[in-house]
Amino acid sequence: MEHPISRQERADIRWALSDAFVDNEVNYAAIAKQVKDFDKKDIEDILFSEVAPVCHTNLESILPSIWSCFNREELESDIEKMLRLRQQSFFRRQLDKLLIEWLRYRYKYIWIEIAKHYQNKK
Numbered sequence: 544m545e546h547p548i549s550r551q552e553r554a555d556i557r558w559a560l561s562d563a564f565v566d567n568e569v570n571y572a573a574i575a576k577q578v579k580d581f582d583k584k585d586i587e588d589i590l591f592s593e594v595a596p597v598c599h600t601n602l603e604s605i606l607p608s609i610w611s612c613f614n615r616e617e618l619e620s621d622i623e624k625m626l627r628l629r630q631q632s633f634f635r636r637q638l639d640k641l642l643i644e645w646l647r648y649r650y651k652y653i654w655i656e657i658a659k660h661y662q663n664k665k
Contacts, residue, residue, distance in 0.1 A: 557619065558618065561613045563594075564594070566602070569653075575658075584594050590657070595643075596625060
């Protein structure tokens with residue numbers, strides 16, 4: 544049985560996955576290498592339910608504000624704030640479920656590219 548993902552490990556995973564949402568060439572192999580020690584399904588869930596809802600707007604804008612990397616502390620703070628709001632509001636949870644499904648569809652290619660390089664076969 545795998546150990547649960549610690550708070551620090553989760554922050555590291557989020558940071559690695561955020562690289563897929565910057566406006567430059569994405570090194571999917573490097574992202575996969577950083578998260579390879581964790582369950583593939585857990586990584587996919589973190590990508591779409593935690594990182595993408597906060598970072599996707601960077602890829603949607605004509606002139607993205609983030610070119611090379613997000614600010615790590617701000618990223619973590621924004622994700623934690625979103626998760627608290629989701630937990631506190633039934634309405635927010637329902638809206639986020641729809642958003643997450645759209646993000647899974649819209650950014651499926653990101654997961655496909657990461658999964659191609661994923662060494663953990665779970």
